[in-house]
Amino acid sequence: MKRHWNLFLAFLRVGLLGYGGGPASIPLVYKEAVERYKWMDADEFGDVIALGNALPGPIITKLAGFVGYRVGGIIGLIISLIASILPTVILMIVLLKSLSNIKEFDWVSGMIAAVIPVVGVLLTQMAWTFVSKAGKGLGWTTTTLLLVTIFILLQVIDIHPAVIIVILLSIALTQKDKKSEQKENEGKVS
Numbered sequence: 130m131k132r133h134w135n136l137f138l139a140f141l142r143v144g145l146l147g148y149g150g151g152p153a154s155i156p157l158v159y160k161e162a163v164e165r166y167k168w169m170d171a172d173e174f175g176d177v178i179a180l181g182n183a184l185p186g187p188i189i190t191k192l193a194g195f196v197g198y199r200v201g202g203i204i205g206l207i208i209s210l211i212a213s214i215l216p217t218v219i220l221m222i223v224l225l226k227s228l229s230n231i232k233e234f235d236w237v238s239g240m241i242a243a244v245i246p247v248v249g250v251l252l253t254q255m256a257w258t259f260v261s262k263a264g265k266g267l268g269w270t271t272t273t274l275l276l277v278t279i280f281i282l283l284q285v286i287d288i289h290p291a292v293i294i295v296i297l298l299s300i301a302l303t304q305k306d307k308k309s310e311q312k313e314n315e316g317k318v319s
Contacts, residue, residue, distance in 0.1 A: 140212035
């Protein structure tokens, strides 16, 4: 029961504070799932983000569904999904009712303008964490080459991110299979 309550609180916080859409919520989910509750480690979280981005739909619901199911089964999945979307649903109803009355105020546009840099910093911080881990695991030369190549594929050639993720996952799985075969062969030789 405590697990389900923690799931609800974690994803309610994400739903309440994830201003700016799915990408802005990713660092908040990371904070809850990896740092606060330790439901997964940073490497696994990175894998879940990669897979989640390859699938259709909002990233926050995919993360909530995965983490919720992993921690609390089907009930955990439902609780996490409800908690992550509940604040948005309530706020949308309230804001749509009152938007026409407040959109003229300077403080509303100021609030929106102030949140954008905060979201940018959160995303940059999380990206740096992932790049640092990749640099340690793959080496800085390989990581830099991958970053430049992926940037060109996304921004210049305009390839969909899911295609790049699927290609990289295929390469990673192939490398993993080769390493497993290598270990088995070394074990037979010994």
